[in-house]
Amino acid sequence: MVEPSGGRDELGGRGRRGRGSAGRVARRLVKVVAAVLSAAVVVATAYGWSTAGSFDAGFLRSRAIEDDAPHSLGGDLNILLIGLDTRRDQNGNELPAEVLDQLHAGDGDEGGYNANTLILVHIPAAMDKIVAVSIPRDDYVPVTGIPGYTHAKIKEAYGLKKAAVQDQLIARGVTDQRKLEQAGREAGRASTVAAVRDLTGVPIDRFAEVTLAGFYDLAAALGGVEVCLNKPVQDSEFSGADFPAGRQQLDPAQALAFVRQRHGLENGDLDRTHRQQAFLTSVARQLRSAGTLTDPGKLSALMDVAHRNIVLSDGWNMTEFVRTLGAADDPEVEFRTLPVLRYDVINGQDVNIVDRSAIRREMAAAFGMPVPTSTSARTGRRTEPPAAWSTAGAWQTSTTVSEPKTPDAGKPVRSDITSDQVPCVN
Secondary structure, X not given: OOOOOOOEOOOOOEOOXXXXXXXXXXXXXXXXXOOOOHHHHHHHHHHHOOOOOHHHHOOEEXXXXXXXXXXXXXXXXXXXXXXXXXXEOOOOOEOOHHHHHXXXXXXXXXXXXXXXXXXXXXXXXXXXXXXXXXXOOOEEEEOOOOOOOOEXXXXXXXXXXXXXXXXXXXXXXXXOHHHHHHHHHHHHHHHHHHHHHHHXXXXXXXXXXXXXXXXXXXXXXXXXXXXXXXXXXXXXXXXXXXXXXXXXXXXXXXXXXXXXXXXXXXXXHHHHHHHHHHHHHHHHHHHHHOOHHHOHHHHHHHHHHHHHHEEEEOOOOHHHHHHHHHHOOOOEEEEEEOOXXXXXXXXXXXXXXXXXXXXXXXXXXXXXXXXXXXXXXXXXXXXXXXXXXXXXXXXXXXXXXXXXXXXXXXOOOOOOOOOOOOOEEO
């Protein structure tokens, strides 16, 4: 239900009104949502055309965040963005063959339900600086409530829990495919939220989920997306990526290959993370400069993309949220990537080994929360974090990997979309 005008808004304050036309509000929103997944980009730009109530009502909602879950204090807001690698719709039906052919992503039996994109966005009540933290999908983390697993790659928390819940329902006699799919996905979302919350130590207030088709549809609605590569790449076997070096305009299928490729990249998944950040920045920049925000037809197409491809957490008043963002002065937007200690192989799978305690300290500092301290089990004394984690270098290091066991998070993509510069990545 849409809150009455003048009520409390999504960031804990009262939304400001009467600050120019809807187009002006939307233009200012673009810089804010450069830190947010394609889902939120679409949501924000659509504000200039949408009417209160109708836009919010078009989304599929999820109750995966528990009512008694921890929440941010003081009007801050933490949003988890989930990019789900599946070739099926919300009812478990395989996407049309023509769509799968364009996605270059196999059929409905491939890809499973991995959360291959996880971005945690912190929006402070003061709206002065937004921090978006990418979580590498192969981070090896504790999981709960999944039979046979105590740890897993964080991307697998969704699919493993979904499968377990569906098996339990089938054992009870449930045969309806639609019910099985929806119950399984709800469990997968809750499992992903729990895994991210446990890894980072910060509350999650809202989440948005978008599938592979959503990336494709967004690029199609925009008529393609402009990107820049440091080197030529080719990956015909997996993602279908085949691009020269330099600045170039990608069609929808190519844009999807761009954000999906990891094979053949110097830093694998970490380079793919930076591509996703660059994709978001480029989309936001393109929206700002292509006249999309003042074209009702294009805005309508973007709204349709949002409603068709995005699942939002229950209770998220998107219209009010967008109004609040639009009322803010241009905040600084910063991308970061969670650091990895080393690569390893566990049970035949390549995984990222991480220091959860150190990550929690870094996340607390980045999100403006009290920084937790470590306690020695033997002495009971507080200890300082390891030197490698005590500076900004934990987030931003050299772009060269010296050995396979010393991964490199690389330099975060800058979110300045006010110039003609397109961020170049590997």
